[in-house]
Amino acid sequence: MSTDLLSFEVHSIERLALPIEVEGFSLDAPKANTTNAGHSLTIAGWAVGLAPYLVPSIEIMNGETLLKRIPVHVPRPDVAAHLQKEDSVGSTFGFHGFIGTLGLLKNAHLEIVLNLYDPRDQSRRKEKVAVIHGRTRNNILTDSKYQPLMLTAIGRSGTTLVMQVLSEHRQVLTANFYPYEVKQSAYWMHLLKILNDPADFDNSSHPDKFESNLGLIGHNPYNHQESMRQFQTPERFRDYYDNRLPRSLIDFSVRRTDEFYELIAASEKKPDAVYFAEKFLPTHLQSIFNDVYRSPREILLTRDFRDMICSALSFNEKRNRQAFGRERAADDFDWVHRVFSTGARRVVEAWNDRKNSVLHVRYEDLVLDPVGQLQRIFNYLEIDGSNRLMRTIRQRVFNSSSSKHHKTSESPERSIGRWRADMPADLLEYCNAKLSSELKAFGYE
Known part of the structure; x- marks a missing residue:
């Protein structure tokens, strides 16, 4: 065995x-x-x-x-x-x-x-x-051509800015167009999780009716202890479902990710790339990448949660539609209570679970000291951080007006501490109470 x-x-x-x-x-x-x-x-x-x-x-x-x-x-x-x-x-x-x-x-x-x-x-x-x-x-760790670079954050943290920075680097692959939301590797790791998990007749595929749903695929309905007991040598089938099949599914998912980013590397003319970068909400997927890949990297991006709320509200108003979970809430207080505070807790949870391997970057520090923070990022990734590259990134990203439709402040500097002027007093009091521990966890007053 x-x-x-x-x-x-x-x-x-x-x-x-x-x-x-x-x-x-x-x-x-x-x-x-x-x-x-x-x-x-x-x-x-x-x-x-x-x-x-x-x-x-x-x-x-x-x-x-x-x-x-x-x-x-x-x-x-x-x-x-x-x-x-x-x-x-x-x-x-x-x-x-x-x-x-x-x-x-x-x-x-x-x-x-x-x-x-x-x-x-x-x-x-x-x-x-x-x-x-x-x-x-x-004992899963798998060889691959590229290693994952996970940018973990919740909405309006500055992820688009960081992805623009990463897209400028010759050793990092991204789906290089706004808003950088193509998450191919996340899809394949999610597929791996679903196909690898044990059968669940109540919440996923049922052996009597799975073929009737042409739009979804769930857990393998025969990856179940009762099914395996029916065979004359159940231990062989347990080994198959516990080891041989997962190994094949892992290799399949990693190969599909490599294939996609090989296309990106050819398109972006980046033959020296070692990472692919994608945005991630704080979920179970980061743990799967850490289980599967040999040298994954993760940047945890945070921003003052009160500024994020102001930014999200302004962005919704700018686009004349509700997003970032606000569409599911009765009012702003309900939004902070049911949606936003959950996201904030997930960010803290991700940090507490992986702080020994993750690089924490604060949006505020990135905006006020871009060169210093970029040097931290590239040192963490062990890739080129030359002065020439820094000048290029500052010119193309930090001094560019190409993403005005994504911004809700006159300048990045004005986006810092905007909650002091923009947030109504009653909502600010509620946020300070509701998000107190999460703000303190990342050094916000």
């Missing part, structure tokens, strides 16, 4: 105090101090609401990312007997599912959240009841 490409070490299970609306909860799998070989982790147990509350499902959270929602519908007569439930109440208190370990945060804290439902007023709420603490291990 081959060496396992992926494994997940479960260090401990932290059980939290149950809310009064929950009669009982138990996490039967995984167990603390165990190593789960392969790319899937079993999540199983039971949960019972205190009448009249019901627990229709649980959620598995990887930081700010919802990994899976698992219905609570597995018969558990043992639980019914233990809680002395009448037969008429039913005994479908169990849950059983699998999550893929590819793309988890290195030091993972998987939160188990109960979805509570009150049939009296049809209200719903979420309660965190346990945390699985562990760490992923992998």
